[in-house]
Amino acid sequence: MHVQIVLFDGFDLLDAIAPYEVFSSAAMLSNEEITVELVSAEGAGMVTSGINRLKLQATGTLDLSRKGIILVPGASGTIHDNGPDSIPVKLKKAAESELSNLLREAMKKADILLSTVCGGSLILAMEGLLEGRHAVTHHMGMGLLSATNAIPVNARIVDDGDLVTGGGVTSGLDVALYLVERELGPRIALAMEQLFEYERRGTVWKAEGNAPKESQQENSNETTRDHSSIQANQNVNFQGKWDTTISTPIGNLSAILDLTSKDGQIVGTAKQGEEMVTLDKPVLEGNQLKWSMKVTKPMRLTLKFIVTIVENKMYGEAKAGMLPSSKLTGHRIS
Structure with missing residues (x-):
């Protein structure tokens, strides 16, 4: 050996x-x-x-x-x-x-x-x-x-x-x-x-033997998450295209966000270079927009975002596990 x-x-x-x-x-x-x-x-x-x-x-x-x-x-x-x-x-x-x-x-x-x-x-x-x-x-x-x-x-x-x-x-x-x-x-x-x-x-x-039962609390939490995307605040205008930059500890990430509302739910995409990804379960709470998103640069991650929207400005943070929070800034371009 x-x-x-x-x-x-x-x-x-x-x-x-x-x-x-x-x-x-x-x-x-x-x-x-x-x-x-x-x-x-x-x-x-x-x-x-x-x-x-x-x-x-x-x-x-x-x-x-x-x-x-x-x-x-x-x-x-x-x-x-x-x-x-x-x-x-x-x-x-x-x-x-x-x-x-x-x-x-x-x-x-x-x-x-x-x-x-x-x-x-x-x-x-x-x-x-x-x-x-x-x-x-x-x-x-x-x-x-x-x-x-x-x-x-x-x-x-x-x-x-x-x-x-x-x-x-x-x-x-x-x-x-x-x-x-x-x-x-x-x-x-x-x-x-x-x-x-x-x-x-x-x-x-x-990965052997019998799997443990899921607790009712876990199922309840999952149900809550599944319905969170329908929340919205009509006083915040989040719709449009946003030019954003995420300053990570290991390099900057640029993305064009395209946000809209469809059937009472927030939907959106992010374009990184030639790659387009879908925002996962975006939800608006007050003037804060939250979602998760897969990125491939500067590494393959699923980032969790919390941003604040004030008129045509967007600022907040992205977080992935033990990595320090990354600052996000952006502005509406259309």
């Missing part, structure tokens, strides 16, 4: 080192040959972590010709701003590198098991690679998983077949020990736990 742990600029040390030690130690307890190495998309060289800028040596390039496990850690940094040291910016930078292309190809290979720790799943999600897939990440990033059209599951580990994700800063131990059990069996996994004096935490979720 060959394990490649991927390093990128700003990676979280614990996410990478904990699995490295688990897999390295498992090699001592198994008759199967187990190799583990630190790699990067760029090849051999020193890679700087996000904690105190500690450097680790990547011994080579992520090799998709090697069957086995690829493990992607998350990033570490600040969480309360949108500067270059923030976790979302570091994850997006990794997603925009050659790493995302390699991971996209890895997901097509039947002999590769892709796994992530903590925010590592967001690197995949930001490039649209988790659409329709069950996954977990750090609790602060679960909203972003949903915004990228993944299916977030509140479990410690989510096993979605050829994709295994772990949620939480310390989940690297749990993910690695689970992968040892999955690939080498529970006896070796138990021996590893005893060696480390660590018992795995939480539940491993799989």
Whole structure:
């Protein structure tokens, strides 16, 4: 079994080192040959972590010709701003590198098991690679998983077949020990736990067994959402075309909004370049217009909008999960 742990600029040390030690130690307890190495998309060289800028040596390039496990850690940094040291910016930078292309190809290979720790799943999600897939990440990033059209599951580990994700800063131990059990069996996994004096935490979720019943509260909330789009305020003139700019932490997004009313409901579209998308369930509450919308730039997301309309001006914000709110400004053009 060959394990490649991927390093990128700003990676979280614990996410990478904990699995490295688990897999390295498992090699001592198994008759199967187990190799583990630190790699990067760029090849051999020193890679700087996000904690105190500690450097680790990547011994080579992520090799998709090697069957086995690829493990992607998350990033570490600040969480309360949108500067270059923030976790979302570091994850997006990794997603925009050659790493995302390699991971996209890895997901097509039947002999590769892709796994992530903590925010590592967001690197995949930001490039649209988790659409329709069950996954977990750090609790602060679960909203972003949903915004990228993944299916977030509140479990410690989510096993979605050829994709295994772990949620939480310390989940690297749990993910690695689970992968040892999955690939080498529970006896070796138990021996590893005893060696480390660590018992795995939480539940491993799989799409197996009976599904739980939905609560009446969930159904009630869904019903409320379904009927929200018929609300309207006749005192606010929202209809027309609007030239808007959304200032996101990772780039500006321009869109032409076209809003109107049809059969007592608000309907609208947004044009981004040559791409046209439909606004999802727009509702007017007072002088605030709310809707959600899928965008592909600067990343694949479902953004939730709250804007205020004053005569021919529009201003407000767009939000996606853990990403900082993005300022929206716009004006009516027709």
